Amino acid sequence: MSSSPTTGIIGMGLMGSAVLKMTGASRGWDMDEARCVNAVTAADVFDHCDVVFLCLPNSNIVRDVLRDAKLRSGQILVDTTTGDPSEMAALGAELA
Numbered sequence: 830m831s832s833s834p835t836t837g838i839i840g841m842g843l844m845g846s847a848v849l850k851m852t853g854a855s856r857g858w859d860m861d862e863a864r865c866v867n868a869v870t871a872a873d874v875f876d877h878c879d880v881v882f883l884c885l886p887n888s889n890i891v892r893d894v895l896r897d898a899k900l901r902s903g904q905i906l907v908d909t910t911t912g913d914p915s916e917m918a919a920l921g922a923e924l925a
Contacts, residue, residue, distance in 0.1 A: 834905075837878030839871055839894055844909055845884035854882070871898065880905045888912030892920060900924065 836852045838845045841859035849857050849866065856874045857866040868874050874881055875898045883906060885891050891910050900906075906924075908917060 834879040835877060836880045836882070837868070837874035838866075838882045838884060839874055840884035840886075841865065842884065842886075845882065848882050848884055848909070852882070854878075875899060875901075875904070879903075880907065883908045883910055885910045888916045888920075891917070895920065895924065 835856075836854040838849050838854050838857040839859075841849065841857045841861070841864035845857060845859065846864070848854065854866075856868045856878055857864070858868040858871045858874050859865055871894055881904065883891055883894065885894065888910060891908060891912060895906075910917075
């Protein structure tokens with residue numbers, strides 16, 4: 830992690846947009862291109878950010894996004910999704 834962690838958002842709806850404003854995140858990605866900030870793909874966020882907020886509609890989408898992500902050692906994920914806690918705990922164990 831760099832000396833000043835960079836923050837990014839996956840999912841730029843109401844929650845993601847608010848998190849971007851509150852954190853000063855440098856990148857945000859959404860399926861809707863008009864909502865993207867300094868990111869053309871989700872990989873742009875994962876590749877350039879030390880802390881990534883997942884602001885997605887459900888656990889299945891989180892799993893799909895993370896399946897394609899190339900996570901780095903020490904990278905921090907913050908999941909704000911309204912999802913099934915046991916499913917998210919299982920996903921966390923898979924990622925550890």
